[in-house]
Every structure is written in structure tokens, then in C-alpha cells.
Amino acid sequence: MKLHSHELNAFCINALSQAELPAEDAQAAADVLVTTDMWGIFTHGTKNLRGYIRRIRSGGIRKDARPKIVGEGPAWAIVDADSAIGPVGSCFAMREAIRRARSAGLAYVGVRNSCHFGAAGYYAAMAAREGMIGLAMANDTPTMTVPGARGAVLGNNPIAFAVPTGEAHPILLDIALSSVAGGKVFAAATRGDVIPNNWLVDSEGLPTTDPRLFPHSGALTPMAGHKGYGLALLVETLSAILTGASIASQVLSWSFADASLPTGHGAAFIAVDINAIMPAVTFKQRVRQTIQEIRAAPNAKGADRIYLPGEMEWNRYERALAEGLELPDDVVAELRTLANELSLDWKWSKPH
Amino acid sequence: MKLHSHELNAFCINALSQAELPAEDAQAAADVLVTTDMWGIFTHGTKNLRGYIRRIRSGGIRKDARPKIVGEGPAWAIVDADSAIGPVGSCFAMREAIRRARSAGLAYVGVRNSCHFGAAGYYAAMAAREGMIGLAMANDTPTMTVPGARGAVLGNNPIAFAVPTGEAHPILLDIALSSVAGGKVFAAATRGDVIPNNWLVDSEGLPTTDPRLFPHSGALTPMAGHKGYGLALLVETLSAILTGASIASQVLSWSFADASLPTGHGAAFIAVDINAIMPAVTFKQRVRQTIQEIRAAPNAKGADRIYLPGEMEWNRYERALAEGLELPDDVVAELRTLANELSLDWKWSKPH
Numbered sequence: 001m002k003l004h005s006h007e008l009n010a011f012c013i014n015a016l017s018q019a020e021l022p023a024e025d026a027q028a029a030a031d032v033l034v035t036t037d038m039w040g041i042f043t044h045g046t047k048n049l050r051g052y053i054r055r056i057r058s059g060g061i062r063k064d065a066r067p068k069i070v071g072e073g074p075a076w077a078i079v080d081a082d083s084a085i086g087p088v089g090s091c092f093a094m095r096e097a098i099r100r101a102r103s104a105g106l107a108y109v110g111v112r113n114s115c116h117f118g119a120a121g122y123y124a125a126m127a128a129r130e131g132m133i134g135l136a137m138a139n140d141t142p143t144m145t146v147p148g149a150r151g152a153v154l155g156n157n158p159i160a161f162a163v164p165t166g167e168a169h170p171i172l173l174d175i176a177l178s179s180v181a182g183g184k185v186f187a188a189a190t191r192g193d194v195i196p197n198n199w200l201v202d203s204e205g206l207p208t209t210d211p212r213l214f215p216h217s218g219a220l221t222p223m224a225g226h227k228g229y230g231l232a233l234l235v236e237t238l239s240a241i242l243t244g245a246s247i248a249s250q251v252l253s254w255s256f257a258d259a260s261l262p263t264g265h266g267a268a269f270i271a272v273d274i275n276a277i278m279p280a281v282t283f284k285q286r287v288r289q290t291i292q293e294i295r296a297a298p299n300a301k302g303a304d305r306i307y308l309p310g311e312m313e314w315n316r317y318e319r320a321l322a323e324g325l326e327l328p329d330d331v332v333a334e335l336r337t338l339a340n341e342l343s344l345d346w347k348w349s350k351p352h
Numbered sequence: 353m354k355l356h357s358h359e360l361n362a363f364c365i366n367a368l369s370q371a372e373l374p375a376e377d378a379q380a381a382a383d384v385l386v387t388t389d390m391w392g393i394f395t396h397g398t399k400n401l402r403g404y405i406r407r408i409r410s411g412g413i414r415k416d417a418r419p420k421i422v423g424e425g426p427a428w429a430i431v432d433a434d435s436a437i438g439p440v441g442s443c444f445a446m447r448e449a450i451r452r453a454r455s456a457g458l459a460y461v462g463v464r465n466s467c468h469f470g471a472a473g474y475y476a477a478m479a480a481r482e483g484m485i486g487l488a489m490a491n492d493t494p495t496m497t498v499p500g501a502r503g504a505v506l507g508n509n510p511i512a513f514a515v516p517t518g519e520a521h522p523i524l525l526d527i528a529l530s531s532v533a534g535g536k537v538f539a540a541a542t543r544g545d546v547i548p549n550n551w552l553v554d555s556e557g558l559p560t561t562d563p564r565l566f567p568h569s570g571a572l573t574p575m576a577g578h579k580g581y582g583l584a585l586l587v588e589t590l591s592a593i594l595t596g597a598s599i600a601s602q603v604l605s606w607s608f609a610d611a612s613l614p615t616g617h618g619a620a621f622i623a624v625d626i627n628a629i630m631p632a633v634t635f636k637q638r639v640r641q642t643i644q645e646i647r648a649a650p651n652a653k654g655a656d657r658i659y660l661p662g663e664m665e666w667n668r669y670e671r672a673l674a675e676g677l678e679l680p681d682d683v684v685a686e687l688r689t690l691a692n693e694l695s696l697d698w699k700w701s702k703p704h
Contacts, residue, residue: 073457073628075427105425108458108624133589148658149649161586163593171589173582205652224575230525230661233642234513237485237523241515241638242629248645272460276425277594286593290585293600297501300557306500309582 001332002324003348009034011335011344012049016085018342019056020063025088032087036119037327038320039313041174043183044119047331050338051255052085052116058259060252061085061115067092075104078243079111083262086117086254090136094123094269098130101271110243111267116140116254120160121174121310127271128162128170131280135161138267139240141253144178145219146229150205152219154248156182157235162310164274165291166284169317172310177232178220185214190330215256240266324351353684354676355700361386363687363696364401368437370694371408372415377440384439388471389679390672391665393526395535396471399683402690403607404437404468410611412604413437413467419444427456430595431463435614438469438606442488446475446621450482453623462595463619468492468606472512473526473662479623480514480522483632487513489587490619491597493605496530497571498581502557504571506600508534509587514662516626517643518636521669524662529584530572537566542682567608592618676703 012030017023029052037045055061065084069077077096081089093109100107117123120136127134140155156178162170176182180199188195189211202208203217214220222228240247245266252263274283295306320326327335339346364382369375381404389397407413417436421429429448433441445461452459469475472488479486492507508530514522528534532551540547541563554560555569566572574580592599597618604615626635647658672678679687691698 071629075459076457076629078629104456105428106458106460107427110629133594145652146646146649146658148652148655149646150652151650153646153649153658161582161589163586163589171585173579173586175579175582179576201652205650205655223579224531226661227525227527227575230513230527233523233661234515234525236642237513237515237639238624241642242485242624242626242635244630247638247642272590272594274594277423277428277430277462278596283594286599287589290588290593290599294498294501294505297498297505298503298557300497300500300502300553303500303557306498306505309578309585 001348002326002351004351005034005038005320005325007348008037008046008325012046014344015049015053015338015342018344019053021056021085025085028091029085029087032118032122035122035317037331038317038325039119039121040316041119041313042328042331043181045331047334048116048118050334053338055115055254055259056085060259060261060263065089069096075100075106076108079109081111081114083113083115086115086265087122089114090117090123090267090269091126093267094126094134094136094271097269097271098127098132101132101273105276106270106272108238109269110238111269112243112245113262114138114245114265114267115263116265117267119174120158121162121172123269124160124162124174125170125172128164128172131164131274133161133163133272133274135159135270136267137235137239138265139236139245139247139251140265141251141257141263142249143182143215143220144222144232145201145205146222147226150201150203152215154229154232154236155251156220157232157239159231159235163287164284165287169314170310171287171308172313177223177228177235179223179228180220182214182220185211185220189214235268238268243268353700354678354703356703357386357390357672357677359700360389360398360677364398366696367401367405367690367694370696371405373408373437377437380443381437381439384470384474387474387669389683390669390677391471391473392668393471393665394680394683395533397683399686400468400470402686402693405690407467407606407611408437412611412613412615417441421448427452427458428460431461433463433466435465435467438467438617439474441466442469442475442619442621443478445619446478446486446488446623449621449623450479450484453484453625457628458622458624460590461621462590463621464595464597465614466490466597466617466619467615468617469619471526472510473514473524475621476512476514476526477522477524480516480524482623483516483626485513485515485624485626487511487622488619489591490617491588491592491599491603492617493603493609493615494601495534495567495572496574496584497553497557498574499578502553502555504567506581506584506588507603508572509584509591511583511587515639516636517639521666522662523639523660524665529575529580529587531575531580532572534566534572537563537572541566587620590620595620
């Protein structure tokens with residue numbers, strides 16, 4: 001189904017308001033989810049709205065949450081997100097990182113008592129809009145094994161960064177530290193496909209091509225083996241060990257666990273104020289030089305161009321703005337069910 | 353050949369002193385190289401001493417270099433390494449990051465005009481010894497392709513982190529962002545082996561199993577495809593774009609390029625003072641809880657235990673201390689050649 005992204009945004013705000021989220025919080029969450037869909041990352045966009053609202057209604061996400069700073073220094077802060085919906089505590093924390101970076105040059109803000117924050121890249125891009133390098137990361141309930149283990153040991157802890165380029169959009173990487181995101185495994189299971197044998201291990205810790213084992217008797221593999229395992233532990237350290245958030249198996253699944261319980265996610269946000277360190281114009285010239293060199297590299301046989309991290313996502317974003325946002329059927333089905341559950345209008349004008 | 357690590361250390365200092373490096377700088381470089389060998393990372397240890405000394409003698413590495421701070425704020429600094437041997441500018445920068453983190457909570461120190469710094473993990477571990485989380489990273493001359501390209505586009509930019517545990521040694525991850533390090537490809541070529549088809553691309557950008565193509569007509573693949581590519585660009589940003597160092601193809605190979613020229617490497621070091629953010633005792637308790645949970649995970653079929661990042665390296669380090677350091681033949685050959693070139697004593701007592 002193709003629709004106007006601003007109508008989808010209004011639908012999300014409407015739904016969240018029905019669940020009694022304050023207007024400002026509903027707007028923040030809607031913007032995160034719709035932007036993510038516009039990037040084409042449908043596993044992390046409005047598809048999850050229904051699940052978030054279930055948690056709000058059951059109390060696991062607090063609709064009246066007030067994220068607050070519980071520890072601070074000139075270049076850092078720890079935020080207690082008060083079990084707010086993920087985007088609310090995360091936007092609060094990244095704004096705080098940006099504010100502190102403006103005076104200190106860079107800043108780290110860690111978050112505890114958060115929930116699933118959606119696409120990490122959204123928060124990294126917030127910093128880039130302010131002329132800063134942004135990083136965002138979070139821990140999650142274990143779905144990923146580690147070398148030598150058979151079951152899930154760590155979350156596939158996402159990490160994202162954004163770098164301003166002087167062009168319309170920043171360089172933007174947003175990745176899970178598993179070989180592939182869990183959503184891709186679910187999608188293969190739904191389609192009845194087999195998967196490559198390096199995505200998942202079975203209940204004995206051995207490679208499997210059966211996506212149906214996930215998550216109950218299979219675990220995602222870390223990207224690049226011990227490298228993804230190690231980086232996931234770094235994300236766990238900065239997001240959870242150092243912030244007071246729940247760690248590893250203490251973190252509840254935002255989608256599967258009892259919706260009346262807070263999930264306890266942790267997150268971390270870093271902003272580096274380029275202009276404090278190097279004149280912004282020099283930095284942008286140097287970024288452009290780097291981009292030009294990458295783009296000018298001879299293409300591999302069969303490839304027609306080289307993309308920058310995030311470039312495909314920004315292309316989709318621009319297309320969604322210009323031509324309307326084409327939502328996949330599984331997303332539409334969730335939104336339609338939610339509309340029924342909340343007795344929301346299901347009317348969309350047709351983009352042309 | 354098995355020897356005492358302290359004798360290898362003295363040999364390195366002796367060799368570097370012959371090349372007229374000041375005593376303090378020779379000691380710093382020797383400690384980096386010998387520690388790396390003790391971790392079993394022989395591609396980045398004393399095997400490279402002869403190449404470094406060739407660059408010192410030809411002027412590409414300045415024996416009288418004086419690294420200095422050329423820009424600073426409370427939580428950051430930019431260091432011009434003055435084309436010092438890599439470990440000298442890098443230790444200077446990490447010490448500076450630690451010092452600033454002690455007052456600001458965390459600090460970033462970027463470096464330009466550096467050279468190949470050896471094993472990134474050494475510098476990350478410096479921070480951990482001070483009770484801090486440490487990160488170290490650097491750019492390098494391009495040896496790695498990116499999705500869609502056929503040749504080398506970026507360095508396989510190493511990144512390392514260390515986290516104090518309250519035990520004898522920190523968690524320590526030190527990785528290149530290529531699927532495998534170039535040294536493993538060289539080793540396969542020397543042995544006459546074929547390599548897995550996901551390590552290298554040929555001159556058309558297609559997978560190859562022939563290690564002999566590297567580096568002249570083959571390029572390393574990024575780990576996990578676009579994920580390794582993106583992370584390498586993050587390292588390039590923090591190490592080079594933001595520091596004024598040479599970028600991508602501007603960086604010269606420390607081993608292949610004209611030894612009279614500075615290589616222009618960049619690097620970045622980050623220290624996070626745990627005790628500023630959370631009582632160190634609480635942090636260590638939380639790290640231990642995480643470690644225990646990882647270690648207690650059921651083993652995969654055929655695996656007998658789960659290692660923490662760096663644990664194998666620290667085990668080798670302890671064994672080298674207790675029983676002597678077993679150097680592989682290729683390292684011994686380089687050291688022996690160097691001893692001949694510099695007319696150094698080649699006498700080693702036998703560890704028992």
C-alpha cells in the first residue's frame with residue numbers, strides 16, 4: 001500500500017495519543033518510526049507500533065515517564081529513562097549529548113531503564129543535523145550466540161553512526177552485530193525459505209538452514225564470528241554495564257516478554273562537535289574528498305556503482321517524500337489490526 | 353625458537369638505539385612489539401622491527417620526533433606525532449586521553465602524522481590499567497575493497513577496546529575490519545595454500561582463493577560486507593578526517609612505500625574514566641556478572657569452553673612470561689637478519 005508519510009505520521013500520533021502518551025512524546029515516537037520506514041527499514045518502523053502500544057497499555061512502557069539525568073559531568077551524563085517508550089528516552093539522551101558536546105567538544109550519554117529504541121541510526125542522524133558526528137547503540141535481550149556457545153548469549157546489539165557531509169544527508173551506518181537481523185530470519189520463515197548456513201545455529205550450536213528454529217531453539221550468529229561477539233560486548237559495556245541498565249539475559253524482549261514488565265534496555269549516545277576540533281568547512285571538504293575517492297574506485301565486474309553507508313536509505317527516503325511511501329503487506333497488516341483495535345480511522349489519500 | 357621476553361625486549365631496545373632512537377622512545381616501541389608477540393599476534397610484533405628501522409634510517413620515521421598537542425579542549429586533543437615511530441606518538445596520545453579523562457570523565461585524542469602503530473590493543477590496554485575503558489583505532493593504506501569496487505579502497509582500519517574486569521587482565525578485543533588480516537593471506541601464500549573464497553577479491557573484484565594476488569592485484573574483503581566497510585569509514589573519520597591525517601589512498605604503506613617518506617597515518621584514542629561515572633567497585637561487579645553469564649552459557653557441540661575477547665591472548669602472555677616466548681620461524685628470520693645488518697649480538701639464554 002502506498003501512502004503519504006505525513007499521513008502515516010499522523011496515524012501513529014493518533015494511535016499513541018489513544019494510548020494516552022503525551023502529545024510531545026507521541027510526536028517523537030512517530031517521527032522515529034516513520035523515518036525508519038522511509039529508509040526502507042520496515043523491520044524497525046511502524047510495524048512495531050502495535051507491540052509498543054500493547055506494552056504501554058499493560059504498563060511495561062510508562063506513558064507518563066519522565067526521563068531524567070541521574071549523574072553528570074561536563075562531557076557525560078547518565079539518564080534514567082523511567083521506562084519511557086524507547087524513542088522518548090533516546091531522543092532526550094541524544095539531545096543532552098549534543099548540548100554537552102557543544103561546550104565540551106564531545107559527550108557520552110548513557111541510558112538505563114529504556115526500552116527497544118527502534119533504529120539506532122535515527123539518533124545518530126540527530127547529531128549529524130547539528131554538525132556533529134553521532135553514535136548510537138543499545139543492548140537487547142539475548143538472541144545471538146557467541147563462539148563456543150549453543151544458545152543466545154548476548155543481544156545482537158545495534159550500533160549506528162552518522163557523519164555530516166555538507167550534502168543533504170549524512171553518511172549513516174546502522175547495523176546489528178549479528179550476521180543478519182532477526183527480522184530477516186522471521187521473513188524467511190514466513191516465506192518458507194531456507195537460509196544460508198551462517199545466519200543461525202540450532203539448539204546444539206551447529207549451523208542450520210532452518211529459519212523456523214529462531215528464536216526459540218536457534219540463535220543468531222555474530223557477524224564475522226569473534227569480531228561481532230567482541231563488538232557486541234563493547235556495546236553492552238557502554239550501554240548497560242556502565243549505565244546501570246539491565247545486562248544480557250536480564251533484558252526482557254520488548255515483543256515476547258510479559259507486557260506489564262519494563263524491559264530494562266540500556267543505550268548509549270555519543271556526539272562529537274566537529275567545529276570544536278576542526279573548522280567545519282575543512283572537515284566537510286575532507287569528507288567530500290573521501291567520498292569522491294570511494295565513488296571513483298573502479299567497479300567490480302557486474303557492479304554499476306559504489307554506495308556510501310546510508311545512501312540507499314536516503315534515496316528511499318527521498319523517493320518516499322516525493323512519490324509516497326510504499327509499505328509492505330506485513331506492515332500494513334499490523335497497522336490495520338491496530339486501527340481496528342483502537343477504532344482509528346483507516347483512510348488514506350492516494351499519492352500520485 | 354624459545355626465549356625470554358625480557359631478552360627480546362632488550363634486543364629491540366638495542367636495535368632501536370643503534371638506529372639512534374632516544375632511549376625512552378626505544379623502550380616504548382620495544383614494549384609494544386614484545387607485548388604483541390607475547391599475545392601471539394606475531395604479524396604485528398617484533399617481526400616488523402626491521403621494517404621500522406629501515407624507515408628510521410631512511411628518514412620516513414623521524415628518530416628525533418617530538419609529538420605535540422596542536423589543538424585541545426578539556427575532553428579532547430589533536431596530536432601531531434611529527435612522524436615518530438608509531439608507538440611513540442600513540443602512547444603519547446593515549447596517555448593524554450587518560451589524563452584528560454581523569455578530569456573530564458572521558459576524552460578523545462586524535463593523531464596525525466603518525467606511522468603504523470602495531471597492535472591497537474596495546475593502547476586500549478593502557479587505559480584499562482588505569483581503571484578506564486580504552487579504545488584505539490587507526491587508518492592505514494588501502495588494502496581492502498568495499499562492496500561494488502574491485503580494488504583496495506580503504507585500509508582494513510584496526511579497532512581495539514579494553515575493559516577492566518577487576519581480574520588480572522582486561523577484556524581486550526583487537527581486530528582489523530577486513531574478513532582476515534593481510535598477514536594471514538601472506539602466510540597462506542608462503543605455505544602455498546589456497547584460501548577460503550571470502551577473504552580476497554581478484555583484480556575484477558570477484559572472489560578468489562589465490563592468496564598470491566594480494567596485495568598487488570587482489571584486495572581484502574571487509575568483514576561482514578557492508579558492515580565492515582561502514583565501520584572502516586567510521587575509523588577513517590575519527591582517525592584521519594577529523595585529525596588532519598592523510599586519508600585513504602594518501603596514506604603510504606609503512607612496509608612497501610619509499611622508506612624516506614612519512615606515511616601520514618592517523619589514529620584515535622578514547623578513554624572513559626569508569627570511576628567518574630559509576631563507583632569502580634560496582635562497575636567491576638557488573639562486569640564480573642556479565643563474564644560469569646557468558647562463561648556459564650551451554651557449550652556448542654564440540655566446543656569445550658567459551659573465551660572472552662582477549663582471553664586467549666592473555667593466556668599466551670602468561671605462558672610466555674612463565675615458560676618463555678616461542679617465536680615462529682618467520683619472526684626469528686627477520687630478527688636474525690636485523691641482527692646481522694646492525695651487528696648486534698645474537699645470544700639468548702634458554703628458558704626452562
